[in-house]
Amino acid sequence: MKHIKGIRTRFHKLPFILAAAALATSVAMAGPAGASSWGTHSWTVQVGSESWDQAIQGMAFLPSEITVNAGDTINWEANGAEIHTVSFLAAGQALKPFNPFDPQQLGPVGIQSYDGTSYYNSGLMSNVEVPGFKVVKSYSLTFPAVGDFTYYCLVHGMAMKGTVHVQEEGSEYPYSQRDYDRWSHKQERSILRDGYRLTDSLADEATDHLVLAGGDDGVAMVMRFVQPTVTVHVGDKVVFKNPGMDAPHTVTFGTEPANVFAPSGDPTQFSGGNLSSGIIPANAGPASSFEVTFTKAGTFKYICALHDYMGMVGEVIVED
Ligand SMILES: [Cu+2]
Structure with a gap:
């Protein structure tokens, strides 16, 4: 038993030594990245x-x-x-x-x-x-x-x-x-x-009246509204909340304003047209949320004016 074990150990070591030698050779010859x-x-x-x-x-x-x-x-x-x-x-x-x-x-x-x-x-x-x-x-x-x-x-x-x-x-x-x-x-x-895990946990938190505007953990950023489509009724309020630590977002209905930092329109009674949150900062307590009350039936499309080119867009379907 002892003898066999000794042989085994020796043979076990051999491939490792060969691999190490091969690695040393390839590193030395690797040009720009080598030694x-x-x-x-x-x-x-x-x-x-x-x-x-x-x-x-x-x-x-x-x-x-x-x-x-x-x-x-x-x-x-x-x-x-x-x-x-x-x-x-x-x-x-x-x-x-x-x-x-x-x-x-x-x-x-x-x-x-x-x-x-x-x-x-x-x-x-x-x-x-x-x-x-x-x-x-x-x-x-x-x-x-x-x-x-x-x-x-x-x-x-x-x-x-x-x-x-x-x-x-x-x-x-x-x-x-x-x-x-x-x-x-x-x-x-x-x-x-981490990003996909974060997306899953945002999906668990989201409802038809709570849309998570992105979200990040300081390294991974979710560039989506979760969920991108919600259905509510006339008179309902939808909260758009940035749950992240770093990345800012916007909620922008209608035409993108020249200055995406400044809020525009009246979120307490939205019946279509232009409405923009301005920057919704991450990690800012109540300022990380933007609330919109929908007063008319219809389908209202919106974008994050910072990240729409990556597909960060959504819609609110308002029913009577
Ligand atoms: Cu964004």
Whole structure:
């Protein structure tokens, strides 16, 4: 028994050693992503993530931390329909509430070499054309200086940040691009799972008189009204509630107003035409709800003016 066990142990170890050797070889030969210590390399970081139907959007840089060498370039690629930015703040600059509709608040965009102390910004990024915004699909930045540099998405603030660790030129890389990609895919799947779980729990809470306007857990965002179609009677009130922690939404009937931030119309007696909530912020107590009383029979379609291009739309059917 003892003898056999010994043999088994030895044979058990063998494939592992071979696999480790193969891995070491492939890492050393992997070019940009490998352990090669000369020349400059470029790396890829995904900005956001999403489900196939855009209903779930992830507030994350994938990977959120990356180690590169001085002289290397990082390419950030838009990976979701939701808008994000890659923004390095200047020394002493604080993260402020950001209005993506005001291009001036972006400051200078698109500069491609980072000095380690100034403000750098990608501009708004999305993997689709976003009505009303100028967006880019990728942003590249070269890092000449050694240091640890934190960056943010201005749209999602503290909820969405990343770090670039820059080592001396010629250092060994701790991880390959393939490692980062593998972790990113894993995190992407976990964000999606959280998003679907969140959608299910919103569906449990929703009624014909309570519509959940999106919802997020600080990383996964639901870009849908739950439920998108409700049926009520003339004189009934429907509450649209943003149950999330971060992402704002609107409830907008009729023509989208020029300023989606400002409420317009009278929600206490709605019989069709234009009515807009203005921004319904997340995590704001009573201000996170918008109540509409329907005074006429009909089918009233509405949108979230921020996220309708991802399919965040709904309708209220009012019966006599
Ligand atoms: Cu929305």
